[in-house]
Amino acid sequence: MPSAWQIAPSGPKNWRTLEGLDNLQLSHGVPKPVPGSRQVLVRIKAAGLNARDMMVISRDPIYPIETQPYLSPCADGAGMIEEAGPDSQWRVGDRVVLTPMDWPENKDVPTLEESKGMGAGAIQGTLREYAVVDDDRLVRAPSHLSFAELAALPAAAGTAVNALFYGPQPFKKGMTILAQGTGGVSACVIQIAAAAGATVVATSSADEKLETAKKLGATHVVNYRKTPEWSEEVLRITNGRGVDHVLDVAGAGTVEQSLLSTRHGGLVSVIGFLSDSKQVDLIPLLLFGAKTMRAIFQVRKDMMEKVVDLYEEHQLHPPVAAVYEWKDAKQAFRTLNNQSAIGKIVISVGE
Known part of the structure; x- marks a missing residue:
C-alpha cells in the first residue's frame, strides 16, 4: 500500500x-x-x-x-x-x-x-x-x-516569472533586476532574468553564495554582511540611478533597503518574510520616489507554462x-x- x-x-x-x-x-x-x-x-x-x-x-x-x-x-x-x-x-x-x-x-x-x-x-x-x-x-x-x-520549479520559478513578467512594470531586455540571496526563488530570479536579457544584481551574506550567484547569471554581487547599508553599493553600481525592480524575499528586515535601491518610479515585489518583524516608515520612500510595491504569493498555470518554455528555450537547470x-x-x-x-x-x- x-x-x-x-x-x-x-x-x-x-x-x-x-x-x-x-x-x-x-x-x-x-x-x-x-x-x-x-x-x-x-x-x-x-x-x-x-x-x-x-x-x-x-x-x-x-x-x-x-x-x-x-x-x-x-x-x-x-x-x-x-x-x-x-x-x-x-x-x-x-x-x-x-x-x-x-x-x-x-x-x-x-x-x-x-x-x-x-x-x-x-x-x-x-x-x-x-x-x-x-x-x-x-x-x-x-x-x-x-x-x-x-x-x-513550481513555487520558485513560478513566483519569479509572475514577478518579472506579469507585474505593473513590463519586463524589457536591459532592465536591472535585484535578487536577494540564493534560495530557491532568488536563484530562479537570477537565472530567468539573466537569460531573458536583464542585468542582475545579487545580494547575499556569504562570498561563496555570491560566487554561485555569478554562475547563475548575476553581473554584480553585494555581501550585505560586509555592507549593511547595501543600497548605497547598489546605487554606486547603477551610477546613482537604482535598479528597475527588486524582488524582496526577507520582508520587514530588508524592504527599506530594497526601496532605497530602486530607481524613481521603480518596483519592489514582496515575495517573502524570512526576516524578523521590524517597524519601518515606508510612505516617504514610496510617495516621493513614485515607487510601487506589489505582493506576490500565487502562481497561475499560464505562468508555469512560461516557466517551462523559458527553461526549455535557454536549457536552464534550476x-x-x-x-x-x-x-x-x-x-x-x-x-x-x-x-x-x-x-x-x-x-x-x-x-
Whole structure:
C-alpha cells in the first residue's frame, strides 16, 4: 500500500523553530486514489520544499488557512501519469509538473481559500506517493530536467516569472533586476532574468553564495554582511540611478533597503518574510520616489507554462541544493529551516 507524510492533529505551533516538525509523521497503508473524469493518477517522483510548508506543518496561525488533520504537506511536485481517467487529455507515461494553485487565467487574484493551494487547508499536497490531479493543474515536463529539478520549479520559478513578467512594470531586455540571496526563488530570479536579457544584481551574506550567484547569471554581487547599508553599493553600481525592480524575499528586515535601491518610479515585489518583524516608515520612500510595491504569493498555470518554455528555450537547470530520501523528509525540512541552502531542497518520492 502507498505511504504518505501527514500532519498530526495536535502539537507545536511555531514555524520558526524545529519543534513544528514533531507534527509530521510517516503513514503507511494509505489508499491509492482513483481518477475521475478529466483527472489523472500521478505517481509523484519528487516534492520541493518551501518556507510556507513549515508554517503549514506547524499549523502556525501566521498562515491564514487552518491545517486539517492528516494533511500531506507541500505544494511543489513532479511525477509520471500512471492512470488517466475518462476524457483526460493526458496519457499514461507522461512526465508532468503539478501547478500548486488553481487560478484561472481569466479571473482576478483569488483568495488563498479560492486558489485551493496544494498542501494546505484541506487540499492534499505532494509529499505522498500518489495523487489524483485535475487535468488543468498539470504542465508538461521539459525532457532535459530530472524529476528533482522539475519539483524545484513550481513555487520558485513560478513566483519569479509572475514577478518579472506579469507585474505593473513590463519586463524589457536591459532592465536591472535585484535578487536577494540564493534560495530557491532568488536563484530562479537570477537565472530567468539573466537569460531573458536583464542585468542582475545579487545580494547575499556569504562570498561563496555570491560566487554561485555569478554562475547563475548575476553581473554584480553585494555581501550585505560586509555592507549593511547595501543600497548605497547598489546605487554606486547603477551610477546613482537604482535598479528597475527588486524582488524582496526577507520582508520587514530588508524592504527599506530594497526601496532605497530602486530607481524613481521603480518596483519592489514582496515575495517573502524570512526576516524578523521590524517597524519601518515606508510612505516617504514610496510617495516621493513614485515607487510601487506589489505582493506576490500565487502562481497561475499560464505562468508555469512560461516557466517551462523559458527553461526549455535557454536549457536552464534550476539549482537544487540537496535531494533527500523519502525516509529523511524531516531532515530535509531541518535544512530548509536553516536558510543556508543554495537553491531548492527536494525530497525524492522514488525514481
